[in-house]
Amino acid sequence: MGLNSTFRSGYVALIGRPNAGKSTLLNRLVGEKIAAVSNKPQTTRHRIKGIVTKDDGQIVFVDTPGVHKPGYLLNRRMMAAVHDAILSVDLVVLMRDASVSTGNGDRFVLDMVKNSGKEAIAVLNKVDKLKDKEVLLPLIDMYSNEYGFKEIIPISALKGDAVDSLLSNIIGHLPQGEAIFDEDELTDQPLRILIAEMVREQILGKTGEEIPYVTAVITEKFDESDPKLTRIYCAIYVEKPSQKKIIIGKQGRRLKQIGTNARKQIEELLQNKVYLQLFVKVVKDWRNQERQLNELGVDG
Ligand SMILES: Nc1nc2c(ncn2[C@@H]2O[C@H](COP(=O)(O)OP(=O)(O)OP(=O)(O)O)[C@@H](O)[C@H]2O)c(=O)[nH]1
Ligand SMILES: [Mg+2]
Numbered sequence: 286m287g288l289n290s291t292f293r294s295g296y297v298a299l300i301g302r303p304n305a306g307k308s309t310l311l312n313r314l315v316g317e318k319i320a321a322v323s324n325k326p327q328t329t330r331h332r333i334k335g336i337v338t339k340d341d342g343q344i345v346f347v348d349t350p351g352v353h354k355p356g357y358l359l360n361r362r363m364m365a366a367v368h369d370a371i372l373s374v375d376l377v378v379l380m381r382d383a384s385v386s387t388g389n390g391d392r393f394v395l396d397m398v399k400n401s402g403k404e405a406i407a408v409l410n411k412v413d414k415l416k417d418k419e420v421l422l423p424l425i426d427m428y429s430n431e432y433g434f435k436e437i438i439p440i441s442a443l444k445g446d447a448v449d450s451l452l453s454n455i456i457g458h459l460p461q462g463e464a465i466f467d468e469d470e471l472t473d474q475p476l477r478i479l480i481a482e483m484v485r486e487q488i489l490g491k492t493g494e495e496i497p498y499v500t501a502v503i504t505e506k507f508d509e510s511d512p513k514l515t516r517i518y519c520a521i522y523v524e525k526p527s528q529k530k531i532i533i534g535k536q537g538r539r540l541k542q543i544g545t546n547a548r549k550q551i552e553e554l555l556q557n558k559v560y561l562q563l564f565v566k567v568v569k570d571w572r573n574q575e576r577q578l579n580e581l582g583v584d585g
Contacts, residue, residue, distance in 0.1 A: 331350070379395070380407075522581075
């Protein structure tokens with residue numbers, strides 16, 4: 286790639302409302318599962334870098350938490366991470382779910398990106414859900430005429446539709462320059478965080494509305510002393526004993542299922558056999574505690 290004189294590189298922030306599909310796109314582009322994905326809003330809690338290297342350029346994507354109204358300290362930190370990401374990148378990719386109608390939340394994100402003055406392109410995601418592609422036309426009209434976007438690209442992050450052309454389009458917007466990271470590097474996330482996120486993703490998938498917001502996962506021990514079996518111990522934080530009961534489930538069945546599914550994913554990640562032990566801790570009001578959030582690695 287050094288031979289190519291027009292190699293481009295830079296940082297690109299993925300910005301959008303919760304559930305737009307930002308992390309789904311990140312995982313697809315990177316080609317590995319590095320970010321948790323779920324149908325619950327606010328799945329992503331901190332900035333995650335995903336690195337994509339092509340013949341003609343390298344993109345360092347910055348996945349961010351979905352833009353929402355902050356209540357807890359946790360959420361304020363999440364939104365600070367979004368603002369920082371916008372300001373620190375070369376290009377913003379503003380993503381939205383094109384299968385739901387425009388709401389105040391969409392306008393809020395649009396204004397936020399517009400007011401930042403950053404170069405931005407719009408991505409209309411989940412086109413696979415549209416029975417009638419004509420519904421894209423008024424959206425494209427609004428994004429181009431009202432908000433001045435020059436590029437508006439409909440995709441399906443889930444199915445991969447138009448994702449390659451999005452990638453070339455993004456590279457075209459980046460400044461000329463050498464690769465920032467080694468081409469075999471995929472993410473900045475330490476192994477301990479990737480593991481904790483795989484456990485958290487299983488919890489989000491297996492519990493109802495309340496639990497996702499009161500749960501955090503931390504990898505407390507990572508023991509590689511036996512080369513044939515990696516031993517991992519993760520703590521699951523909740524805020525109340527009743528929430529602990531929900532996660533554990535009847536006769537421990539839910540926690541066991543969460544553990545089995547997460548272990549399979551972690552084995553794939555590590556390419557090794559894994560023993561995974563999960564335990565649930567009640568920590569009152571952790572979402573408002575400076576120290577707990579620091580320990581959990583939520584951007585401050
Ligand atoms: N049908 C369809 N579903 C999608 C597509 N992209 C994402 N999804 C689904 O939308 C949900 C949210 O996806 P995420 O990638 O977690 O969304 P996010 O924008 O990262 O959400 P936050 O981290 O909460 O901000 C998941 O259930 C995905 O499977 C798509 O192109 N088509
Ligand atoms: Mg996400």
